[in-house]
Amino acid sequence: MRMQAPEMSQSLSSVVYQKILISIISGEYPANEKLPSEAKLCEQYSVSRPVLREALTRLKEDNLIVSRRGSGSFVIKRPDDAVLSFSKISSISDIQRCFEFRTSLEGNAAGLAATRRTAEQLGRIVAAAEKINEANKLHALASDEDFEFHLAIAEAANNKYYTTVMKSLRENIKEGMNITRTLSLRSSNNRMDLVQDEHDTILKYIIDGDAQKAEAAMKAHLNNARIRMFEGTDS
Known part of the structure; x- marks a missing residue:
């Protein structure tokens, strides 16, 4: 499998971060609800798991989602659409x-x-x-x-x-x-x-x-x- 250059991976993870953020703000991914599985998110955004996981890590650092062992990632906060x-x-x-x-x-x-x-x-x-x-x-x-x-x-x-x-x-x-x-x-x-x-x-x-x-x-x-x-x- 061809490896992505670091700068390309960074760019893709930012795009995925932004798309998931929009979905959280819009309510497509509601607060206190589980995000789709990593496999589904990778398919939806056409990215690899490392790229997706970098985007999810940023969302965790921003206190928007949390990972629960064996259960996946959950939205814990919906930012103001303002x-x-x-x-x-x-x-x-x-x-x-x-x-x-x-x-x-x-x-x-x-x-x-x-x-x-x-x-x-x-x-x-x-x-x-x-x-x-x-x-x-x-x-x-x-x-x-x-x-x-x-x-x-x-x-x-x-x-x-x-x-x-x-x-x-x-x-x-x-x-x-x-x-x-x-x-x-x-x-x-x-x-x-x-x-x-x-x-x-x-x-x-x-x-x-x-x-x-x-x-x-x-x-x-x-x-x-x-x-x-x-x-x-x-x-």
């Missing part, structure tokens, strides 16, 4: 993987910022956090303010490569922020308050100079943000 209003389905996989990448990148930057930041840099981080708070009071989207908060932390790591990568990913990062912050604003609960509490926790540990806790708080925030992208507005 997600599709804010982003092309073809880019959702990329946005999720961007969150994944940022978790490591910005977690390390926050840890370094806690011990390396100057008084001036700390002032910029605090000012950015305050701007987000003010925007939240006005129920504004505040994705620009949110990005500046994260960028200020990266700059405070005093390693130009963190800042360079953050700036190069600006559009990808902001697209993810636009989705998660819009859904949070539309939510019937206090989800935006939870987001701000996470920001405040990161800021506290940077002020305290606690690198380990600052890194952990940033990683937790970005992982939560990735998961919140697929939370319903009424949850």
Whole structure:
């Protein structure tokens, strides 16, 4: 059997991920119901089992499905269909993987910022956090303010490569922020308050100079943000 090149396998798995995601959002694969068998899904999407399993792994990482030994995969959450209003389905996989990448990148930057930041840099981080708070009071989207908060932390790591990568990913990062912050604003609960509490926790540990806790708080925030992208507005 001819082996697929890694880049081709990656591309196919993203396509399958997107197609299954659409089926979950549309209700074709309802929450709390079992997905078709791997054999049927492979036949339906004309892909190999390794390609399918990579797509299913991504869906598990996004907290949308769960595998039960001997029973198959089950849908555990139906994302709000508003997600599709804010982003092309073809880019959702990329946005999720961007969150994944940022978790490591910005977690390390926050840890370094806690011990390396100057008084001036700390002032910029605090000012950015305050701007987000003010925007939240006005129920504004505040994705620009949110990005500046994260960028200020990266700059405070005093390693130009963190800042360079953050700036190069600006559009990808902001697209993810636009989705998660819009859904949070539309939510019937206090989800935006939870987001701000996470920001405040990161800021506290940077002020305290606690690198380990600052890194952990940033990683937790970005992982939560990735998961919140697929939370319903009424949850």
